[in-house]
Amino acid sequence: MEEPILEVRELSKYFRGSVSFLSKKVRWIRAVDGVSFQVQKGETFGLVGESGCGKSTLGKTILGIYRPTEGSVIFKGRMISHLPRKEAKEVRKDIQYVYQDPGASLDPYWKVGSTLSEPLAIHTSLPKESIRNQVLKMLDDVGLKEEHLSLYPHEFSGGQQRRLGLARILCLNPSLVILDEPTSGLDVSVQATILKLFKELKNSFDLTYIFISHNLSVVRMMCDRMAVMYAGKIVEMGETQAIFNDPIHPYTKVLLAAIPQVGKKLNREEDLSLSGEPPNPENFPLGCRFWPRCHYKMDICESVEPVLAAGTDGGWVACHLIGQR
Amino acid sequence: MDQNLKEALLVVTKLIVQFHTDRGVVKALDGAELRVGKGEVVGLIGESGCGKTTMARSILRVLPSGGRIINGAVFFKGRDLLAMEERDLNTSVRGKMITLIPQDPFNSFNPVFSVGTQIKDILKWKGEAKANRGIDETIIWDMLGQVQIPSPEGQLKKYPYQFSGGQRQRLMIAMALLPSPDLVIADEPTTALDVTVEAQILRLMTGLVRGREISVLFITHDLGVASEVCERIVVMYAGQDMEDGPAEILFSDPRHPYTIELLESLPNPEGKIRDIPGEVPSLIHPPEGCRFHPRCPSARGSCSRQRPERVEVALGHWTRCFHPVR
């Protein structure tokens, strides 16, 4: 098996939370807690979960916006998580991040043409002419036109802004692109157009994607493999189709059952519905973080955290139930 | 009239709404029509700019500044809301007979007042009591219990920030149901919520509404949600209503080309992505005739000159198209 393009080992990212007034003890927000996975070159790897599960933080930590609290990120065989500034800049060229809110990621004061040329201006010493040509080519690749260069971000629609975000990062020819909620807020038809674009660009530019999304139908369509996250940890991971056909972790089951689908009537079985709220990140329950809401909870779940273990057919699950099977 | 007006709770006819902006006149609704029967859950679906939110706002006559209702009528229980005096509308209809569940639970509460105060305020304005003290809290506790907020007695003193998004939306539902309305307009009530929370809320809403014979106008852009929750669906595009029929039939056997395109562009497991060519038109200079015609594969002849009338293509199933499919 070829070496993976990206490997994440026991990666954790904690943020300072509230400080208790009396004891002065700091509570940590454990946004990402001991996450490990690998991404193969050329695949689309999905990171799935609901708000607060840590998927966006994980993406930003991989990229380097956040420094990991623990663990490491290995990219193309090289450890990139604790690099000094200068070398980090080199790496930044090769891993790019597409923001969830595309309009917000574009400077409202700058004409879009300048924003698109910026990465090249920073990382290369190409003359203005060459940069402009590159930008024009990129615009064409994402389906926009030359006259768009002199407009401001707010003059574009949501779908167009997303294309701009893509064009900007593609100028640098990255190998790995982290897409953070790339279709949120988009109409169904616009979403389809954007997804088509992602697929085309992946082929023409030989890209690898990490696809962060809470929209499971989109993930099912776009991702080869995926990891389901809950409260900062991966609970299930494997081939997308396999997971959708036969989810093993109780959370995954509930998540997939909750997806609204055309032609499906509301499920009357209370068995598959989820009650309660996700846990407070400053105060995770002991043991498995999902046990307060789990229908299959056993005694051991309240005290021992399950480890992500390999199951049959290449999947991974973190659940005490697996031991019983 | 092609539907018995006596059975219908809400009938919107030929509604034309425009917005005057710095850039020109936005023709947001172009003679849109809609019917909601008693105890019926009707889904209003469409993409951005289709006019669904404008429709909701026009029914309650709460359009933002610059919005004008040019023509049309909104019959509610036999009376035209558009012809009503503002005062009457405010005291008897808004927040009483017709209530609204707004889109964004995170911003719908006033952060500096407790939740209890805000709920009681609504009941006070509606004449249930002269002052907040006169309101029987047990009614509120009962409703909170029905929307599955645990230990309701202690919750009224809390502030909005102490509740999660899902809980706030439950509170919103409680506030919408407390006045015992005839019609609830739910404007994208679950769009901002996570999918598991959304499932809980949808289940809750359908349960509550069914028990009380309340009609719901459910606005959403998520076709899956509409399919799960609604009995009837109205599809809108660029300010015009395009198709109107029972949910099961509309989704399995759509007749309007736009509905078909919309369904085909949904993500599907096989991985083939189909999108609709072209872009949503500008509402300042919309296309003539049927506004979908520039992107429609079946467009020909009068499509670009005349707006199609509502035609019943099957029992209870209407479409506005000169060339409905099949």
Added chain:
Amino acid sequence: MSGLRLAWIKFSRDRLAFTGFLIILCLILTALFAGVLAPYPEDTFKIRPAERLKPPSLKHFLGTDSMGRDIFSRLLFGARITLIISIIAVGASLLIGVPLGLIAGYFENWLSELIMRIADVFLSIPQIILAIFLAQTLGPSIPNVILALSITYWPWFTRIVFAETRVLKNAVFIEATEALGTGPLQTIVLHVLPNVSSPIIVRSSIGMGYTILTAAVLGFLGVGAQPPTPEWGVTIAESRQYLPEAWWYATFPGLAIFLVVLGFNMFGDGLRDILDPRIRRGFE
């Protein structure tokens, strides 16, 4: 329709702001063309004892002063002085205050603390008192007035820029450009600065009003411009002994100061309205 044209249309609908704009325009034109517009341009230095303290007439529109000089002409030249003082003073405050604010806002270290505490010290002293103290210590003259005004006004810029920068620091597009590898200096100058420009512009306009007023106060107290300079505050000071009979002597310079300060304030307010929504959020 281009953004600029739309902004202009919106601006001209705001009557107060537009009036302010006209006043400022008059001030600038007056300052530029004082030599041509003044009926008695030589009155900045020449005296006519025979025409002392004449009331307004056809010959002297606004009357004459204690030296027989035409008040109208001296007012026009005074406009020039006023404008120069305030432009340089506000400009200098800007050049000191804005970079300090940017640095203090973008970085979160001992340097930011230091800058802001120094700014706080200056802000805690009532400005007029500080200006008077400085002007007196340095010696009364126009350059010293400018210096004193710059020293008292820079913290206002710093504070505003600091607050805006702190907020902007966490904006997504700033994070995005940092993620692309843009260094701090480039980020601050190319990205943060343009986006804080609207509060800076608004504050500059209001600052003009403030400096004009304070300059006049300093002139009035005798610690700023000195006679025979036709500065407005100096003129009012001169007029004191001749009041209330020679009412025109104090009224017209006073009116001039009032109008100009009002004009800058109204203009600044109007700018605030059009600049913010247009640039921050785009239309709609």
